[in-house]
Amino acid sequence: MKKLKIAVFASGQGTNFQALADAAADGRLDVDIELLVCDKAAAPVVARAEQAGVDVYVFTPKAYPSREAYETEILAELQRRGVELIVLAGYMRIITQVLVEPFYGRMINVHPALLPAFPGVNGIRQALDYGVKVTGVTVHYVDGGMDSGPIIAQRAVEVLDGDSEEALRARVHKVERELLPWVIAQIASGRVELNGRQVTVAAEAMRSEG
Template sequence: MTERAQREGVETWLFTPKSYPSREAYEADILAELRRRNVELVVLAGYMRIITPVLVEPYYGRMINIHPSLLPAFPGIGGIRQALEYGVKITGVTVHFVDGGMDTGPIIAQRAVEVLDGDTEETLAERIHKAERELLPHVVQFIAEGRVELNGRHASIRQ
């Protein structure tokens, strides 16, 4: 991903979690870099770690994640596989605020994806990832435009 970012002129920096004595120390360095660069919104996609209060608290309401299920169903790793195993007919994607729990933050937007007879994890994942690539940029745009409001557990998008 770093090579792709460089080709596109996107500045990157790398932190290696295992080189830190704790998750909190790791996140403190990330937080320092975010503040140094005046980052206003953190967008997580494929970030498979629970985030501690060190990073959640200063960015609460300004950190979002995308998850491959219609939360609160099938949180955590393997949401697509879990949906298939459970036999649901509709699954999808969720963009939510990060609150430090495992995919428990207030939901901003969701998009349904039909589970088709004969779907495999790979075929369903293809449609879910397409929905993710469509939904996430819209939510980021809505946030940038100041249209997303957070009131307790309820997030809404003004028209």
């Protein structure tokens, strides 16, 4: 069978990108990572992609008059390569309708909180400041709002007494690196169905998650 072609958008360290690249390399994830899209040439994720043999599309946002302008160029590149799924994995820029409309239902994001709680930046810090006992990870479709798209999967992470932001972040990111490849695998195998705000994952897939 033809592998699902994905593009990963990332801006920073790239640990989620690495988790996807490793899963694809060892056969746990049956996809083709066609492209990394990054808005920072010096970001460590760029070196990770090059090491994994993944093509990189780096752009400088300030060189364009608007978000729509650079997204138009990115869209053309994605379409040229036949990309079928966009994965936002630590991409720190707002996505406009230029990408949302053609990729609606084919663009997902991983967020370090149990949405709809603590959307936006610093979800882990927000959870600590609020004093919740449980936070977690959400993978959701992108609809153009602030982490407001339909939720595909969530996994909880306990907040321990005396947790530092660094300690909680390490546990949350570990779960991100487990949940994101799992969700992509379900999408690639056709087990995920989007109907309005409701997302259904096939029962056999949910059982296999463990």
